[in-house]
Amino acid sequence: MEVVGSRFARLTVLGETTRHVFPSGKSARQFICRCDCGTEKIVLLQSLRAENTKSCGCLVIERVRLPKTHGATTNFYKTVEYRAWQNMRMRCENPNSTRYKRYGGRGIVVADRWRKSFQNFIDDMGSRPSPNHSLDRINPEQGYGPDNCRWATVSEQQNNRTNNRFLSVFPHRISASDALRLSGSPISISTFTVRLEKGWELDKALMTPPAPPHQRRKKGIPWPSSPQIL
Numbered sequence: 001m002e003v004v005g006s007r008f009a010r011l012t013v014l015g016e017t018t019r020h021v022f023p024s025g026k027s028a029r030q031f032i033c034r035c036d037c038g039t040e041k042i043v044l045l046q047s048l049r050a051e052n053t054k055s056c057g058c059l060v061i062e063r064v065r066l067p068k069t070h071g072a073t074t075n076f077y078k079t080v081e082y083r084a085w086q087n088m089r090m091r092c093e094n095p096n097s098t099r100y101k102r103y104g105g106r107g108i109v110v111a112d113r114w115r116k117s118f119q120n121f122i123d124d125m126g127s128r129p130s131p132n133h134s135l136d137r138i139n140p141e142q143g144y145g146p147d148n149c150r151w152a153t154v155s156e157q158q159n160n161r162t163n164n165r166f167l168s169v170f171p172h173r174i175s176a177s178d179a180l181r182l183s184g185s186p187i188s189i190s191t192f193t194v195r196l197e198k199g200w201e202l203d204k205a206l207m208t209p210p211a212p213p214h215q216r217r218k219k220g221i222p223w224p225s226s227p228q229i230l
Contacts, residue, residue, distance in 0.1 A: 008033075039058070041056045092104040092108055124146040187210055
């Protein structure tokens with residue numbers, strides 16, 4: 001396994017240095033690592049792989065300094081806010097992440113202030129308002145930072161997607177996801193948008209239950225006119 005360039009918790013491996021010699025005479029490989037806070041530290045390879053060393057020491061300091069208003073304990077790294085911060089960095093900075101291509105791979109980055117520490121992130125964002133909220137970028141084409149992030153519900157995030165559809169329902173303009181939510185429709189957003197693409201009328205597209213596979217129409221059969229899709 002190539003160690004240089006790999007990431008272990010908050011530590012990124014920069015290069016190998018001289019082997020560490022124990023009093024018994026045995027030796028072990030050790031590497032120079034850079035912590036997310038910018039501090040460099042020499043760490044034994046076995047400590048990295050066993051996750052015994054996760055930072056330069058700043059992680060322990062953050063656990064102590066984390067504001068009580070956050071409702072966290074010394075195990076704050078198990079909170080949803082910490083997981084949101086960790087996952088945000090993973091998809092933007094770790095090429096091995098399954099979501100890296102959609103984020104870091106297309107230029108989405110994390111602000112230096114938030115990369116420096118979780119403390120800065122929680123100072124700017126505060127606690128998650130409810131279990132229905134998650135971290136969201138206001139402008140999906142820009143990166144993660146205090147000026148472009150919020151805690152948002154699934155509905156708010158769907159409305160913010162660049163590929164969301166909007167319906168012109170005189171005199172209003174609403175998103176497809178909001179149309180589903182307001183109507184109480186039992187169908188999924190994907191089924192709804194496919195129906196609109198096929199020319200279904202708005203009411204019919206919203207309220208018709210999904211048909212069993214053997215009853216679905218074949219391609220090429222015309223459908224009634226659709227509402228204007230902007």
